[in-house]
Amino acid sequence: MASDVLAIQEDNVRTRSLIALWCHPRSRSTALERAMMERDDLLVVHEPFSYLYYVHEERGQAPHLRLDKSKPRTYGAIRESLLESSQRQPVFFKDMAYHCLGELLADDELLRVARHVFLIRDPAQAIASYYAVDPKCSLEEMGIESLCLLFRRVRQLVGEMPLVISAESLVEDPEGELARLSEFAGLPTLDGVTTWQPGHRSEWDSWREWHRGAAESSGIHAHSTSYEHTVFNHDALRGYYDHHLPFYRELARFAGSTESLLDASVPTVPSKEDLR
Secondary structure (H helix, E strand, O other), rough: OHHHHHHHHHHHHOOOOOOEEEOOOOOOOHHHHHHHHHHOOOEEHHHHHHHHHHHOOOOOOOOOOOOOOOOOOHHHHHHHHHHHHHHHOOEEEEHHHHOOHHHHHHHHHHHHOOOEEEEEOOHHHHHHHHHOOOOOOOHHHHOHHHHHHHHHHHHHHOOOOOOOHHHHHHHOOOOHHHHHHHHHOOOOOOOOOEEEOOOHHHHHHHHHHHHHHHHHHHHHOOOOOOOOOOOOOOOHHHHHHHHHHHHHHHHHHHOOHHHHHHHOOOOOOOOHHHHH
């Protein structure tokens, strides 16, 4: 059945009925997703492949997960659900590439059908934010390496440049970045989607504890948070940062002005000797 859906979509791929937002954790992706929920022309699906990684394959700890037994758990079932839904109405889903990287890199058909958007954030901020929620987080779960590997594959396979958005640009100019995303995805640009009434969304039920900030928010706004453990004072987090930084820099080259983004968002991290 999924192959039939793909055949229909490939015959009419310009409809762009499946829009993928690929991100890494704590990249302000839920705020962007929340803005897309303000539209009435999309079905928004929240991190469907997380059930593959954390429930079916049990590759991570998944703290605070509220298990929904009705959700598909295998790659094939999740993929088919997205494709079938996209035949009834345009679908926007956001997910982490590390949840299903191996399957994605081998799935040329799905990668050709979807329209791909990549979201990145200063890894020093993202890593500290993740650790504050889950101190047992792994190197893989930082997600930037997988995000970059998927970006390379999509760019090679599709033959066009995917859209890359930085979280810093998103909070600085949410209307402008949402307009860029809409144009890229073939959607009409709508006013008023960057603000909303605070409240929990049912799409977040499985990961409710992770999205309290988004539920309490009323729009895409810049805000800063200080963390006890950071890449400046924690050896393990510094190791995560050093590993993922080259992949972040590669993606950052395609998100607006390279010079301004790199200068503004990547702090100078002290050496390990300086941390002691």
